[in-house]
Amino acid sequence: MIGLTYSFILLPIVNSLFILLIPKRRAELFRPLTIFLSLIPLGLCLYVFLNQDLKTSFYVVDKFSWISAYGIDLIIGLSGMSFLLVTLNCLLVLLSILSLNENHSFSKGFLSSLMLLQASVNGVFLAGDLISLFIFFEALLIPMYFLMGIWGGENRRYATIKFILYTVFGSIFILAGTIYTGVLSYLSLGNFALDFDSISALSITSSQSKILFLLFTFGFLIKVPIFPLHTWLPDAHVEAPTAGSILLAGVLLKVGAYGILRVSIPFFTEGFIEYQFLIGTLSVVGIIYGAVVAIVQIDIKKLIAYSSISHMGFVMLGISAGRYLSLEGAVIQMINHGITSGALFMLVGFLYERRHTRRISDFGGLKKSMPIYAGIFLFTSFASIGLPGLNGFVGEFMILMGSFPTFNVLSSIAAFGVVLAAIYMLWAYQRMFNGELTHEDNKNVLDLNSKEIVSVAPLLLLMLFIGLYPSFIESYVVQDVSVIYESINKSLGLSK
Amino acid sequence: MSQIAEAIGFNLIVISPTVALVITVLILLFFTITVETSLTVKKWITFLGILVTIFCVFLKFGLFLQNGISSYFTQKILLDEFSLFGNVLIAMILFLNFLPIWDTSSKLNEKTSEAIILILMSASGFFLMVDAENLIMLFIGLEIGSISLYALAGLNRSDKLSNEASLKYFLLGSLASCVLIYGVALVYVSYSVMSLYDFALVVAYTGPDIVPLTTFVGVLFIFVGLLFKIAAAPFQSWAPDVYQGSPTGYVGYMASIAKVASFIVIARMCMVSIAFILEDFQTFFFVVILLSVLIGSFFASVQSDLKRLIAYSGVVQSGFILSGITSGVNGTSASMFYLFAYILQLIGVFTIFSIISGKLSSNFEMDNIKGLIKNNRFLGISFCVFMFGLAGIPLTSGFVSKFILLTNLWAYEKYFLVSILLLSTVVGFYFYLRPIWIATIEKVDEPVETLLIKKSEYMLIGSLASLTILFGLLPDTLINISRWVVQNYL
Numbered sequence: 001m002i003g004l005t006y007s008f009i010l011l012p013i014v015n016s017l018f019i020l021l022i023p024k025r026r027a028e029l030f031r032p033l034t035i036f037l038s039l040i041p042l043g044l045c046l047y048v049f050l051n052q053d054l055k056t057s058f059y060v061v062d063k064f065s066w067i068s069a070y071g072i073d074l075i076i077g078l079s080g081m082s083f084l085l086v087t088l089n090c091l092l093v094l095l096s097i098l099s100l101n102e103n104h105s106f107s108k109g110f111l112s113s114l115m116l117l118q119a120s121v122n123g124v125f126l127a128g129d130l131i132s133l134f135i136f137f138e139a140l141l142i143p144m145y146f147l148m149g150i151w152g153g154e155n156r157r158y159a160t161i162k163f164i165l166y167t168v169f170g171s172i173f174i175l176a177g178t179i180y181t182g183v184l185s186y187l188s189l190g191n192f193a194l195d196f197d198s199i200s201a202l203s204i205t206s207s208q209s210k211i212l213f214l215l216f217t218f219g220f221l222i223k224v225p226i227f228p229l230h231t232w233l234p235d236a237h238v239e240a241p242t243a244g245s246i247l248l249a250g251v252l253l254k255v256g257a258y259g260i261l262r263v264s265i266p267f268f269t270e271g272f273i274e275y276q277f278l279i280g281t282l283s284v285v286g287i288i289y290g291a292v293v294a295i296v297q298i299d300i301k302k303l304i305a306y307s308s309i310s311h312m313g314f315v316m317l318g319i320s321a322g323r324y325l326s327l328e329g330a331v332i333q334m335i336n337h338g339i340t341s342g343a344l345f346m347l348v349g350f351l352y353e354r355r356h357t358r359r360i361s362d363f364g365g366l367k368k369s370m371p372i373y374a375g376i377f378l379f380t381s382f383a384s385i386g387l388p389g390l391n392g393f394v395g396e397f398m399i400l401m402g403s404f405p406t407f408n409v410l411s412s413i414a415a416f417g418v419v420l421a422a423i424y425m426l427w428a429y430q431r432m433f434n435g436e437l438t439h440e441d442n443k444n445v446l447d448l449n450s451k452e453i454v455s456v457a458p459l460l461l462l463m464l465f466i467g468l469y470p471s472f473i474e475s476y477v478v479q480d481v482s483v484i485y486e487s488i489n490k491s492l493g494l495s496k
Numbered sequence: 497m498s499q500i501a502e503a504i505g506f507n508l509i510v511i512s513p514t515v516a517l518v519i520t521v522l523i524l525l526f527f528t529i530t531v532e533t534s535l536t537v538k539k540w541i542t543f544l545g546i547l548v549t550i551f552c553v554f555l556k557f558g559l560f561l562q563n564g565i566s567s568y569f570t571q572k573i574l575l576d577e578f579s580l581f582g583n584v585l586i587a588m589i590l591f592l593n594f595l596p597i598w599d600t601s602s603k604l605n606e607k608t609s610e611a612i613i614l615i616l617m618s619a620s621g622f623f624l625m626v627d628a629e630n631l632i633m634l635f636i637g638l639e640i641g642s643i644s645l646y647a648l649a650g651l652n653r654s655d656k657l658s659n660e661a662s663l664k665y666f667l668l669g670s671l672a673s674c675v676l677i678y679g680v681a682l683v684y685v686s687y688s689v690m691s692l693y694d695f696a697l698v699v700a701y702t703g704p705d706i707v708p709l710t711t712f713v714g715v716l717f718i719f720v721g722l723l724f725k726i727a728a729a730p731f732q733s734w735a736p737d738v739y740q741g742s743p744t745g746y747v748g749y750m751a752s753i754a755k756v757a758s759f760i761v762i763a764r765m766c767m768v769s770i771a772f773i774l775e776d777f778q779t780f781f782f783v784v785i786l787l788s789v790l791i792g793s794f795f796a797s798v799q800s801d802l803k804r805l806i807a808y809s810g811v812v813q814s815g816f817i818l819s820g821i822t823s824g825v826n827g828t829s830a831s832m833f834y835l836f837a838y839i840l841q842l843i844g845v846f847t848i849f850s851i852i853s854g855k856l857s858s859n860f861e862m863d864n865i866k867g868l869i870k871n872n873r874f875l876g877i878s879f880c881v882f883m884f885g886l887a888g889i890p891l892t893s894g895f896v897s898k899f900i901l902l903t904n905l906w907a908y909e910k911y912f913l914v915s916i917l918l919l920s921t922v923v924g925f926y927f928y929l930r931p932i933w934i935a936t937i938e939k940v941d942e943p944v945e946t947l948l949i950k951k952s953e954y955m956l957i958g959s960l961a962s963l964t965i966l967f968g969l970l971p972d973t974l975i976n977i978s979r980w981v982v983q984n985y986l
Contacts, residue, residue, distance in 0.1 A: 065972070066970075066972065067900070067972055068972055068976075069972070069976055070903070070975075135890035135891065138889060138890045138895075139889070139890045141889070142884065142889060145932075146936070146937070149936075150936070150937050157933070161926070161929070164925060165922065165925060165926060168921070168922050169922050172918040172919065172922060175899070175918065176902075176914065176915070176918055179899075179902055179906045179914070182903055182906075183903065183907045186907065192903060
């Protein structure tokens with residue numbers, strides 16, 4: 001088992017080096033080979049799924065002594081929530097490679113950057129101590145830098161540098177928090193142990209807990225992103241290539257929320273209780289703001305980017321409410337948003353390849369020329385809006401219901417976000433697909449081919465599956481959520 | 497005779513690296529002036545001389561195992577962990593820079609031997625400097641080293657910028673030396689001691705509370721002289737001009753060797769000599785670190801010349817290293833790690849620059865590396881590795897060094913300093929990623945011409961880049977070494 005968990009991180013790295021070694025003249029091999037290579041981690045996920053009891057809270061799989069003089073180990077662990085996110089990541093990487101158009105699939109650098117991104121994101125989800133979490137958190141900037149920089153859109157330079165600087169600015173707070181925690185554990189244990197077990201055993205005073213919570217959470221919230229810190233997101237999403245956008249929305253945004261769930265809340269609970277209302281308020285502002293701005297977008301990719309801000313606002317509302325149901329809803333919403341927004345960005349990518357425009361007003365009546373595409377888009381839009389029976393509903397319902405006891409007013413306001421989501425998604429759908437074919441170019445647009453249908457179909461199936469049978473993924477997050485919930489409860493009990 | 501030798505601590509092994517280099521220089525001189533020989537022979541003589549020097553450094557380890565910390569030549573030369581670490585670093589710099597240095601010098605035609613002699617002499621001086629226990633010895637070592645560097649900067653006489661660099665370096669450098677020797681004089685006036693250890697003893701004897709003002713000023717002046725060499729602000733003004741003007745092949749050597757020697761001396765002074773009165777200098781060092789980080793970060797962000805950019809980034813890195821050295825034992829060990837990692841990246845970057853720009857050129861605009869990844873994939877990737885390392889991205893040694901340094905600073909409760917340094921890394925990301933953008937991402941319009949490099953250059957750059965990654969993944973050995981350096985003061 002030990003080797004298997006490592007291989008979620010090592011295998012993509014090996015894959016990316018392997019792709020780099022293929023000579024350029026065998027370019028036709030790149031795509032099939034990468035698809036095959038990225039199937040392996042997914043197969044591993046399946047193997048672990050079948051052979052391991054994953055309905056557990058976080059447990060350490062293996063340790064590796066990194067700096068023995070300071071007593072710092074690199075630790076890898078596994079839990080139900082980590083497993084779900086790793087699987088989502090592996091799946092989205094596979095599907096985004098499947099959906100690649102001809103230009104990108106012939107570039108070694110692109111494919112191997114994707115693999116490196118997969119490795120570092122998996123690393124964040126499997127990290128069992130603060131330092132490896134930070135290492136992978138920042139290492140994912142390197143492949144993202146090249147993915148966005150080389151293969152991005154017109155304005156990619158601005159977007160890339162903004163994305164990098166925002167993330168690095170956030171990560172120095174995480175680094176400061178990591179260092180502070182290390183010094184605290186040095187003062188009580190005698191070495192700079194940063195693993196999750198020793199941190200949870202630390203006795204942290206209330207004021208230290210508040211400072212540490214702020215340091216970590218600020219860094220993670222930039223990545224989520226929460227309302228005033230979100231401005232990098234629309235630029236990054238719009239300028240990134242399709243595969244980059246899929247992964248950015250699908251898993252990279254989850255890294256921030258995951259960090260808050262794994263580090264900020266369980267270890268620095270007193271800080272969380274102090275600031276939960278602030279975070280809740282900002283999330284609700286983000287929900288409404290993202291939705292309202294999404295309504296007025298003229299670029300469909302930017303619309304989906306702003307809808308991400310709104311949806312991640314729901315996740316943060318669920319987390320900040322700190323109730324069992326809302327936390328569970330937040331984790332499920334993380335997975336759901338990964339699936340839905342990944343599918344939406346993929347669909348927009350398909351359309352962009354055909355028409356080389358993303359302006360909503362350039363389309364209209366597409367339903368006639370692309371019936372399958374229109375159907376899939378509508379289905380995904382419904383999932384994104386939160387139609388009962390599809391995945392989006394489950395998470396948002398649990399979040400709104402769970403957070404109501406803590407934030408009555410806030411969650412009532414947040415409920416309007418669902419209505420606004422219906423407005424921006426359906427209005428965009430109406431403008432793009434219904435009505436007459438006004439533009440000459442749209443008449444001859446080809447419908448989705450089998451390759452594209454195959455690459456989006458798994459996501460559609462997942463939307464339906466989770467919508468109909470949510471207790472399947474719920475059973476994997478139960479233990480993680482109860483650990484977080486207990487720590488909040490304990491701290492609330494202490495403060496009373 | 498042998499008794500006398502023992503009494504004064506006559507021991508050739510202690511100064512053997514210097515002696516080996518001087519003998520190599522003499523042989524080279526002989527083959528240049530009296531017997532004309534081909535360049536190949538000279539090249540082998542030089543290389544052999546460097547190898548013998550490395551061997552001599554090993555001999556010093558043997559002596560250290562035998563005698564422990566000990567002083568020789570009537571308290572002129574010191575053998576301790578700092579001097580051994582410094583010796584290893586200087587020998588390493590000499591060895592790693594041999595290739596760019598030789599290739600640059602062979603382009604100078606009749607001045608080839610002159611350049612090589614200058615380089616070997618400067619290294620011999622810096623060996624003496626890190627070994628010095630006596631302040632006069634320190635000054636002599638520094639001057640032997642520096643004067644050769646002044647000449648080296650101006651070796652390309654046909655280039656205006658090179659002349660300017662040499663003159664600037666010489667004028668400002670000699671001013672700094674004056675300040676340093678004045679400080680030595682003031683220290684001697686107040687305490688009648690010259691030895692670094694005796695100084696500490698006298699301070700401990702009289703008590704740190706009644707140290708005379710002349711001593712403070714003297715020590716301050718010595719530090720100013722040394723801070724000039726490491727290009728810490730506000731003594732950094734020479735660095736960008738000198739880096740820009742000097743022949744590119746030499747800059748890696750010039751930059752790294754002066755920094756290593758001065759940092760080792762500063763570290764030893766802070767650990768030993770002024771250990772009891774270090775608190776009184778905290779404000780001074782704090783201002784220097786703050787200015788280095790701010791000025792370096794600001795000016796590095798607006799440079800269009802890559803060599804100037806690296807010079808200003810070096811000012812920031814000096815601030816980082818200095819912050820560890822001046823804060824205590826664990827900080828010093830973290831700084832030693834930092835220094836080692838930084839030197840490897842610095843040499844790597846300048847080796848790449850010298851390959852791209854041609855060895856003698858002075859200006860090195862950002863556009864010169866446009867499309868580097870297309871011209872030569874290997875150089876492009878290595879350049880990215882070095883830049884990522886300098887910026888401190890995880891998985892490179894730069895991250896580990898910044899992490900342990902900041903951890904130690906935080907443990908010393910220097911919260912304000914840590915926040916300034918952390919913020920400077922964000923700015924660092926901006927100016928280090930800009931060259932990477934131009935080298936790898938920026939579209940090139942002109943047809944690509946492949947950059948051919950030699951096998952030996954592949955090996956040199958490849959090993960430097962892999963060391964940068966290796967120390968980022970498995971830093972344990974180097975951290976243990978850096979803790980060994982300060983083991984006596986723990």
